[in-house]
Amino acid sequence: MNWQSQVSLASKTWWKIGGEAEFYFEPSSFDEFKTSYLEALKKSLAVTVLGGGTNVLVSDDGIQGLVISTAKLNQLKVFEEEGQLFLEAEAGVPKSDLVKEFLKRKLDPALFLCGLPGDVGGGVVMNAGVSENIVPREFGEIVRSVEVLKPDGELKTYSHDDLNWVYRKSLGWEPGLVYKALLSWPLEENLEVMNSVRQATRRRLERQPLTQPSCGSTFKNPKGSDSAGALIEKAGLKGYQVGQAQVSPKHANFIVNLGGAKAQDVHQIIQHIQKTVFDQFGIELEREVRYLGHWDL
Ligand SMILES: Cc1cc2nc3c(=O)[nH]c(=O)nc-3n(C[C@H](O)[C@H](O)[C@H](O)COP(=O)(O)OP(=O)(O)OC[C@H]3O[C@@H](n4cnc5c(N)ncnc54)[C@H](O)[C@@H]3O)c2cc1C
CATH class of the missing domain: 3.90.78.10 (UDP-N-acetylenolpyruvoylglucosamine reductase, C-terminal domain)
Structure with missing residues (x-):
């Protein structure tokens, strides 16, 4: 396994803060993701996943064990079926890619997603969302199912209802690593959505640093x-x-x-x-x- 050692993590987080990973790996396929996870567990190493690094504070002392970055797990499959848009996204797909697909079809999820940095895996784990009273406003509302790589090597699928979607976290999928999520939303156009996205982006720029x-x-x-x-x-x-x-x-x-x-x-x-x-x-x-x-x- 092509792991790097003593890799600085500061540049991989939005805060630009943090020490080094003892071992660091960016798998670019499911096989590499699985093999690295199981290999680390076999060596009794702690495993930490880094998505977009937009919601983490990495210790100045760094992270012991293996840090698996999902940056290269970024395959996105898009299809329409029975009046719904489906997005099958690996954990490292940036949320901005989802926004593009929803906006192309003038669908409401673009609005809450447009201000959220980071990737799909982090969105699922954090149940990322906004506080405005809009529908949908949280990740859990657009998730159909989540595929989780379990410590025994099984790839287990959890349906939306198997998991508990609470304020800024999802529960019920651990232990394991989120590999993929299937997202869906009805193909019902909202002609105002582009305008609303522009306004929301302007408001964020005015109010947030x-x-x-x-x-x-x-x-x-x-x-x-x-x-x-x-x-x-x-x-x-x-x-x-x-x-x-x-x-x-x-x-x-x-x-x-x-x-x-x-x-x-x-x-x-x-x-x-x-x-x-x-x-x-x-x-x-x-x-x-x-x-x-x-x-x-
Ligand atoms: C400028 C700015 C604005 C933001 N605005 C919002 C907002 O409006 N609403 C909101 O909810 N959040 C917001 N956030 C926080 C952040 O963007 C979200 O929480 C986002 O979903 C985190 O995704 P990430 O890929 O960056 O995850 P990371 O920060 O990399 O990871 C977050 C946690 O999830 C774990 N994790 C990540 N991927 C996986 C995986 N595949 N399997 C298992 N565990 C995993 C990590 O170990 C970590 O514990 C904002 C952040 C910034 C910097």
Whole structure:
């Protein structure tokens, strides 16, 4: 197996932060994906999957074991059947490729997907979506089934209903690695969808610091209160900085890398936000971003 060792992961994440992978591999076929996974398990190595790297904070100490990147698993099969559009996507297909297919046919899923970076695997795992009241607004709503490579080598198919789609995560498919998802949506044109996508993109550009490295929303929105961003802003933390990491002055739920930030800087900001918001409002903010690698928490 053609694994590389001591590969820097910072350039492979949107935050541009993080140490090295002990071993790193980008399979370009299902066979390579499966063989690398099983080989690592046989050697008792921990296995971590990296998709688009848009929602992860990689430890400064890096990641022990094998990091499998899905970047080259990007086959997308498109077909129409019985009034539905079907997209059969390997885990590494960028969400932007899905947007193109939905937009070509003027279908509603383009609207929630248009602002989501990252790939299909990460979209399934995170049940990625938007908070606006639109249909559909989360990945789970467009997933028909998910194929998961299990630790015993079986490729198991889970239907939409086999899984539990909750706010910013899907449950019921682990242990294993997401290999593919079958997505579908009725072929019912919405003539306004292109216009809505343009407006949503403009709003995001105005409100979010999209030209700076970040992970998008750092925290989930708590139930029954202001959004996480509003709470952080009310707590007076916009612009709060540790090292080269900063709470964005543009959107308080984004922590941006001003250049050369360390994972520890971001972690300290996260802890400070959680403590301050709890002290001021009695609300516990839960992280949306996933920590990868070794952390002393
Ligand atoms: C500017 C910006 C804006 C964003 N806006 C939004 C938004 O509006 N809504 C939203 O929901 N998210 C948003 N995000 C977060 C992020 O884009 C989503 O969570 C996305 O779905 C993550 O996909 P990814 O491919 O980058 O996953 P990664 O970040 O690579 O991984 C996320 C997690 O999934 C695991 N994983 C990834 N692929 C697999 C696989 N094949 N098998 C098993 N595990 C896997 C990883 O190990 C990790 O734990 C934003 C991020 C940025 C940077």
